[in-house]
Amino acid sequence: MTETDITAAMRRRRMHREFEDRPVTRGALEQMAWAATRAQQARSGVRHLVIVDDPVRMALARKVLPGFINNAPAMIVHCTDTIRAEEVLGRRGVDAATWIDAGAACAHLALMGQTLGLGVCTVTSWSDQAVRSLLHLPDHIRPDVTVAVGYVVPQPRPAAKGFRTSWHHNSFGTVFRQEAAT
Ligand SMILES: Cc1cc2nc3c(=O)[nH]c(=O)nc-3n(C[C@H](O)[C@H](O)[C@H](O)COP(=O)(O)O)c2cc1C
Numbered sequence: 130m131t132e133t134d135i136t137a138a139m140r141r142r143r144m145h146r147e148f149e150d151r152p153v154t155r156g157a158l159e160q161m162a163w164a165a166t167r168a169q170q171a172r173s174g175v176r177h178l179v180i181v182d183d184p185v186r187m188a189l190a191r192k193v194l195p196g197f198i199n200n201a202p203a204m205i206v207h208c209t210d211t212i213r214a215e216e217v218l219g220r221r222g223v224d225a226a227t228w229i230d231a232g233a234a235c236a237h238l239a240l241m242g243q244t245l246g247l248g249v250c251t252v253t254s255w256s257d258q259a260v261r262s263l264l265h266l267p268d269h270i271r272p273d274v275t276v277a278v279g280y281v282v283p284q285p286r287p288a289a290k291g292f293r294t295s296w297h298h299n300s301f302g303t304v305f306r307q308e309a310a311t
Pocket residue numbers: 142143144145146196197198250251252253254255288289290292
């Protein structure tokens with residue numbers, strides 16, 4: 130893998146909301162779950178993944194999760210064991226580190242997806258309670274993020290543009306470069 134491969138993959142990365150009407154193979158879902166597992170994690174035993182590909186449950190997800198505005202046939206749900214997290218990371222770990230871990234898992238999933246012809250959409254606009262009842266999560270398992278997964282349509286609509294990040298140099302407010310464009 131060259132620097133060009135990595136740069137190209139980062140450049141291609143985007144959210145997808147339109148997917149082909151066919152299931153994601155079990156092997157592909159396992160590779161996606163593996164990618165999420167490889168992502169950085171502050172401590173062991175905190176991360177749980179729920180892999181959903183049952184069409185009935187996916188249809189229900191679309192009904193009860195308002196932000197799930199896509200036709201993905203599968204999703205991977207990143208969850209945190211809050212009891213274990215508090216034991217090994219303390220309160221601040223539960224409130225901060227576990228969310229960083231969830232974000233890292235999303236990034237890994239997205240990159241792995243590209244290698245398999247799969248696209249993803251990170252979705253968090255829902256209530257904890259809705260995800261909890263959809264997946265039968267025990268009380269100490271917190272849903273962090275649902276990631277829609279599916280085969281990308283041949284000509285997807287253009288990706289959203291214009292999401293900016295500000296760069297500062299040595300201290301906040303000193304410009305590092307005028308515009309950090311994506
Ligand atoms: C933390 C987070 C939460 C998001 N929640 C939703 C969501 O609930 N529903 C949705 O369709 N997209 C969601 N998105 C996708 C963003 O809207 C998307 O990143 C944005 O449109 C930029 O597109 P891009 O990632 O393709 O550049 C979320 C993205 C992130 C990172």
